[in-house]
Structure formats: structure tokens, C-alpha cells
Amino acid sequence: MDQIGPTNSYWLACAPIHILVDYMTDLFIVKWILAFSPILTVLVLMIFKNWSGSRAGAAGWFVSLITATLVFGAHPELLAYSQMKGALLSLNVLYIIWAALLLYNVVNETGAIKVIGIGIQRFSGDKSIQIIILGWIFASFLQGVAGYGVPIAVVAPLLVGLGFSPVVAVAVPAIGHSWSVTFGSMGASFQALMAVSGLEASYLAPWSASLLGITTFLCGIFAVYVYGGWKMVKHSLIAILIVGTTMAGTQYALAVSGMWTLGGFGASLVGLGCGLAVAKLKIYNQTSPSQTNLEMGLWWALSAYLILIAIASSGVMIPSVKAFLGQVNLSFTFPEIVSLKGWVTKAGAGKGINLFGHGGALLIYASIISFFVYRSKGFYKPHALKAILQKTVQSGVPTSLGIVSMVCFAMIMDHCQMIYILAEGISRVFGSFYPLVSPWIGLLGAFMTGSNTNSNVVFGVLQQETAQMAGLSTALILAAQTTGGALGSMIAPAKILVGCSTVGLSGKEGPVLKVTLRYGLLITGIVGIITILASFIT
Amino acid sequence: MDNFLKKHSGRLKTTAFILMLVIPFLLYAAASYNSMLQVNLLLVLMGINMLYVMIWG
Numbered sequence: 001m002d003q004i005g006p007t008n009s010y011w012l013a014c015a016p017i018h019i020l021v022d023y024m025t026d027l028f029i030v031k032w033i034l035a036f037s038p039i040l041t042v043l044v045l046m047i048f049k050n051w052s053g054s055r056a057g058a059a060g061w062f063v064s065l066i067t068a069t070l071v072f073g074a075h076p077e078l079l080a081y082s083q084m085k086g087a088l089l090s091l092n093v094l095y096i097i098w099a100a101l102l103l104y105n106v107v108n109e110t111g112a113i114k115v116i117g118i119g120i121q122r123f124s125g126d127k128s129i130q131i132i133i134l135g136w137i138f139a140s141f142l143q144g145v146a147g148y149g150v151p152i153a154v155v156a157p158l159l160v161g162l163g164f165s166p167v168v169a170v171a172v173p174a175i176g177h178s179w180s181v182t183f184g185s186m187g188a189s190f191q192a193l194m195a196v197s198g199l200e201a202s203y204l205a206p207w208s209a210s211l212l213g214i215t216t217f218l219c220g221i222f223a224v225y226v227y228g229g230w231k232m233v234k235h236s237l238i239a240i241l242i243v244g245t246t247m248a249g250t251q252y253a254l255a256v257s258g259m260w261t262l263g264g265f266g267a268s269l270v271g272l273g274c275g276l277a278v279a280k281l282k283i284y285n286q287t288s289p290s291q292t293n294l295e296m297g298l299w300w301a302l303s304a305y306l307i308l309i310a311i312a313s314s315g316v317m318i319p320s321v322k323a324f325l326g327q328v329n330l331s332f333t334f335p336e337i338v339s340l341k342g343w344v345t346k347a348g349a350g351k352g353i354n355l356f357g358h359g360g361a362l363l364i365y366a367s368i369i370s371f372f373v374y375r376s377k378g379f380y381k382p383h384a385l386k387a388i389l390q391k392t393v394q395s396g397v398p399t400s401l402g403i404v405s406m407v408c409f410a411m412i413m414d415h416c417q418m419i420y421i422l423a424e425g426i427s428r429v430f431g432s433f434y435p436l437v438s439p440w441i442g443l444l445g446a447f448m449t450g451s452n453t454n455s456n457v458v459f460g461v462l463q464q465e466t467a468q469m470a471g472l473s474t475a476l477i478l479a480a481q482t483t484g485g486a487l488g489s490m491i492a493p494a495k496i497l498v499g500c501s502t503v504g505l506s507g508k509e510g511p512v513l514k515v516t517l518r519y520g521l522l523i524t525g526i527v528g529i530i531t532i533l534a535s536f537i538t
Numbered sequence: 539m540d541n542f543l544k545k546h547s548g549r550l551k552t553t554a555f556i557l558m559l560v561i562p563f564l565l566y567a568a569a570s571y572n573s574m575l576q577v578n579l580l581l582v583l584m585g586i587n588m589l590y591v592m593i594w595g
Binding site: 052057079080086332394398404405408 | 548551552554555558559561562563565566568569574577578580581584585588589591592593595
């Protein structure tokens, strides 16, 4: 493999600037603050200035470009390759997002979203049960079969249809599904953790499933709290305890028995049955369910999602189907890249795209079949296809601009040691209290890249090495890493953007991020405390 | 200028999005052939595109 490093002419031209900057950034804290500046830019612009995700992402891209070039030794070749990796990573996410938007518009154009909303109101008029079933259990189930923002994109419009405000409708599934991210999507994130650490599932699974099991309850509690405060949490506590115990227990059993690929899917499927049974309890039937007549049968309205479940399950779980769909892969190889400061990014293949077996492809198959099913039943008005495609493009473009710019600047940071410096700074400050902050590092990675898997890839080794140096349980620290990464899903702008685009909040993501950030940080803090307490007994 | 950008906002955003995904592929090709001039020009183009998104996106 070739090695890409600084060219002589570039080095000579930039030498005076680098000497000056080196002098100024001799202190680690200055370096850390500069490494943090792109993230800070995005947070400040989105939360305090109400900028859209796309504008803030582009601003963050500029800040990372400037700091990476002046301080962290980025050079043109490094920037070129990092942007390509960013584009590939973005395409993986955008494939799902555009396909999810397409499916949503295929369903919505028939009026089915409204029908599903009314259908659940007729099943249970209790708002807390509606949040628990849709925002916590159903969102987790969708994470189990699809992931990559689909739970938020699908559930948010359903909650708006039930009368919840758009901000609550996006925040609830964002918080509710986070616990199932690591073992969801057929355990992709857990697989990444095993790959980078070189450790077996049997060693990592017990602690990972335990910490994620605790977050199952926390996600349920805060999903309900976002809408109705402590009063509603108290009202729905029995349901949360029963459903939470069922889901956390099932996930633990599947993970430790070697079936970790089905951890998220199986747990939420069992949870769904349990949730529907709990909804029949007397205390949750004091509000009369809606008696509104439905414009179409509930099963017809749900048919698109049933088709999605059938296709996604067979595409992921049936080996012959999976192998058939996985024959065409788009991938690129990258040389070893060395920054001017000597930070080495190893050579290897970038994130490949499985063209026909990707989650996005499965969503497109479901969209096409659903479209023909609805059309054969006469649920569409004339020119429906044009309207579906127009609406998909209108909501997809602003969201995509934000995602690409954010992933691209995260890749610049990754190739210039900036993400590593952020993690190192946190571990230096906390020293022996490292277990307290290890989930925060996972959270940071997921926030930056919008993915638990990427967070585990970027920080897995760092966490493992730090745990070994400090004499801590590697399984515990890596469990905290992946739990933090899973929780990062609720605050990752890339995912918030997806949800906002489906409820008409494109360009107004700030208020949602403010809500999810508050509870995401709180739950991560609790996980940190549990991790440090657990470190005393391991 | 502002009127033009507002009038064609939808198309310009779509173009910016397509450029955001296409330019990295060109950067990859240019960097693979060690063509520094092209890499620098494409990085400037990427910067202009990001500037558009930051101001009008």
C-alpha cells in the first residue's frame, strides 16, 4: 500500500504558520479546545442561534478545515481522502434516509398515517400508553429490523398524527429507541466492537447487555417524561417496569446465549406483545378510546409496515436471501495517510455499500410493493406518484446537506487526531475515575458520526487500551463505550435531522436537539455512575 | 443576486447536495493520480459549495 504524507512544497509553504501554531498549542488544553471547536460551533449555532442542521454542519466543516490545517497537520491529500470516506459513509446513511422518506410518502399519500394514528387511539386512549407502544417499543423494533434513523423517521409522523407536537414526536422515538441500537440492526455495532477489540461475544456480551438493560428502563422513563413530566411517569410506571423487564431480560438472554444478532429485534418483538397486553390493564383504560371512523381498514394502513417487516426480516435473517442480495458491493481502497503531525490512519477499504442488500434497498423494495398494493386497492388520487417523488426530494435535500457536511467534517477530525485528542483529554482529566467518563467518549463518537458502529470503530481500541493500563475490566469499559454510543443516537444531529424532515421541522432542528441533548446527557451520566460503581466489584 | 438565489433556492440546494457527493469522488481520483493542482482546485470548489450551504442552505 502507498503511504500518503505531506509534500515538500506544501510543508515549506506552511512551515512558518505551523511553527507559530506549534508554539501556541504547546499546552494540551489549548489543543483540546481547538479540537472541540467544530463540535462547539455546531452545538452553539443549532441550539442558541436556531440554525438549521445543514447551515451549522457547513459552518462546522469550515471550522474543522481551518483548525485541522493550521493546528493538526492536515494537507490536501489527507483532506481529499477523508472527504471521500465521508461521502461513502454519508451515502450509507442517505440510502436509508431517502428510502425511509419514500416509504413514508408512499404511505402518507393514501392517508394511512392518519388512519394508523386514529387506530391506536381507538386501541388505547391513554397518551402514556401511546408513547410507550409507539415511541419506545415500536421505535426499538424498527431499530431491530432497520436502524440508521428509520425508527425516528417512521414513528415521528405517527405521533404527530396522534396529536403530539412535532418536537415531542421527534424527541420521544429518538430517546425511546436508543437502548436497542447496539444489538439492533442485527447487532452491527456489537460486531464492530468485537472486530476492533479482538474479543469474543461471550466475554463482551454480559456487561454490554447489562448496561443496555438498565438504559432500557431509563429510555422508557424519559420518553414518557418528555411529554407528561413526572406525573405521567408515575402513572405509567407499572407499564414501564413490566415492558422494560421483558425487553431488557430478553435482550440479555439472547446476547449471552450467542444470539446477539437478534438481541434488539427479539427483545422489542417480545416487548411489543407485552406492551399490547399491558395496555389492556384497567388503569390504562380510563380514557375512552377515539370512536372516529376509519377511512380505510387499519390492516390496510399498516400493510406497508408489515411488508417492510417481512422484507427486512427475510433480507437479514435468511442466509440464502442475504447472500443473493449481497452480491454487488461498492467499495474503495485507501492508502495509509499520515498527517503533518505524524498521526497515521491505516490503509484499508472505506465503508462499502451493499447496493441490493443494504437497509435502504430493503426499504425501497417495501416502498415499491406497498405502492402497487395501495394502487391496486384504489387508495391513491391521480398523479400520486409525482406528488410522492416531489415530497421525498423536498424533504430529503435539506436533511442530506446537513448529514453530508457533518460526516465530512467528522472524517477530517478523525484523520487529524482531533477525535483522539478529545477522548484523551477526557481520560486525562478523570484519571482513576475513567469508568465515569467512558460512556461519554462513546456518546461523543456517535454524536459526531451519527452511528454507534462508527463510535465503536473510532474509540473501541482507545477505551480497551485505557482500561488495560488502568487495570479495569475491559468488558465493562467496552460495554460503557457501546452503551454511550447507543445513547449518542438520540443526540446525533444526523438522526435528529431525519426525524425533523418527516414532521415538517426541516431547518428547525434546534428545539428537538435541546430536548434530546438534556436527557441524553442525563442518561449517559447515570450510566457513568453505574459503570464506576460496577468497576469497584469487577 | 439575492432574488436569483431565492427564486432558484430549491434547484440550487439540490445542485449543492449533488456536488457535495460528487466532488469527493473526483478528489479521490485526483489524489490517487497524485494530481495536486486538481486536488487543490476541487477542495476550493468544495469550500465554495459549503459556503453556499452555510449562507443560504
